[in-house]
Structures are given as C-alpha cells and as structure tokens.
Amino acid sequence: MEQQDRSYKDKKVITIGTVSELTGLTLRQIRYYEERKLIAPYRNERGTRKYSFNDIEILMDIADKREDGVQTTEILKEMRLKEKKRESEAAVKKKMLQGQLNAQFRYGRGKI
Structure with missing residues (x-):
C-alpha cells in the first residue's frame, strides 16, 4: 500500500x-x-x-x-486473538461478497 x-x-x-x-x-x-x-x-x-x-x-x-x-505476554495474546478475529471477519465478508457477485452473475446470465 x-x-x-x-x-x-x-x-x-x-x-x-x-x-x-x-x-x-x-x-x-x-x-x-x-x-x-x-x-x-x-x-x-x-x-x-x-x-x-x-x-x-x-x-x-x-x-x-x-x-x-x-503482563505483556497476556497483552500480546489478546492482540493476536483480535487480529485473528479481524482476519476471519474479513474472510467471511469476502466470501459473502463473492457469493453475491456469483449469484448476480449467474442470475443475470440466465436472463440474457
């Protein structure tokens, strides 16, 4: 970036x-x-x-x-868990968007 x-x-x-x-x-x-x-x-x-x-x-x-x-070890664990959660949520959003795009593409394609 x-x-x-x-x-x-x-x-x-x-x-x-x-x-x-x-x-x-x-x-x-x-x-x-x-x-x-x-x-x-x-x-x-x-x-x-x-x-x-x-x-x-x-x-x-x-x-x-x-x-x-x-303790710093606990803070680090918490930070890593939050990061994993953010990554997981981003992956789910990406899959949902891809599914919506695929559904729209297939839907539009069948009507042509």
Whole structure:
C-alpha cells in the first residue's frame, strides 16, 4: 500500500521522543514494548523509529493494561486473538461478497 493511500492515522511519521511526550511513557518502556512485539515502528535507513497515531493509541492501551497489572505476554495474546478475529471477519465478508457477485452473475446470465 502506498503512503498516500493510507489514512493519516496509519502513516509512520512520529519520532519516539514525541511519542514519549504524547503518551507519558519513557523511551525505555516504548523500546521494551517493541522488543516484546507489542508495537512495530517503521525504521528508516538510519534506524530511526517512526510511529503512527494508531501506534500511539496501541501504546496507550498497553500502558493502561500494564497499570492494571496485565503482563505483556497476556497483552500480546489478546492482540493476536483480535487480529485473528479481524482476519476471519474479513474472510467471511469476502466470501459473502463473492457469493453475491456469483449469484448476480449467474442470475443475470440466465436472463440474457
């Protein structure tokens, strides 16, 4: 997907320092969540991390859960389950749309 095709919330343009200021998390915490695979910033050719507004929302959610005592392994499990659910829902929608297109094509074809 090209950069201009994505929502502004998905564009990875925010530096780690700004993310720290916006979230109240330390640089170390942000790096730790990256190490734990909870967040995946873009890295430019010089290795500078760049985050999106969606990444910031994820980090805020992680921080809230950590304050409630939830371990990072549990957060990761939950994130993976949500992703699987989204993928499954997308697959079902795609099948439904394909079925509708097939039905319409066959219906229209029989009338010609």
